[in-house]
Amino acid sequence: MKTIIVACGGGIATSQTVAVKLGNLLDDRGLRGQVAVEAININSIPSYLDTADAYVSIAQSGETTYDLPTFSGIPFLTGMGADEEFDKILTALGLA
């Protein structure tokens, strides 16, 4: 099981929305059973570094970078470039 974390500033609205969108895309590819998607608060990222396989970012976190393949969550909110970004995530997870 691979894990994708999705983080936004508050963990209120946008990270949850992107997580659902990613779940739907995983369903479309028949990969739902192989990948877990978790929406988290940006401050919680360090505690997920050991378990997560990819990080989908919505809030800019300043100078902080993480030792995780990182992708933009914005295409999943705007719809533009979503398939391309999703393919990149799958490639990073070894599922493409």
Add this chain to the structure above:
Amino acid sequence: MNATRLLHPDFVRTGVVASSATDLLRSMAEELRQRGTVKDSFADALLAREEKFPTGLPTAPIGVAIPHTDVEHVNESFVSVARLDRPIAFHQMGANEQTVEVSLVVMLALADSAAQLPMLQSLIGMFSDAATMNALVEAEGSRELHDVFAATIS
């Protein structure tokens, strides 16, 4: 909670004129405060959050912003909409140094984000759907714009 309670025709406006994102957000927040929807702290909290975590989205054919803040500043969940004739610059979500020209501002007053999640997903989902975005652009007047939102976030 249904869409008719989250939306009110008086709080879905077209032809809104604003000189800056800050001015517009202050004015929309003040109207929500007068309605009793949000607390006195809402405007400052929303602007502070917008600065740290901007909400401009580079959607097509018009840019959208979804300013919101923490539940502690909100009395009652509500959505206020302003469509601008002339876009104003917002900073872009996830890329604070970039700006996006925004013509549709959807201010979210969220009193309980977990309960509102399905609504939020429908609402944000509108902005990645080309047909809905066209309807939002082409709606003539406040009532039609209200009806486009009401049809989606029920």
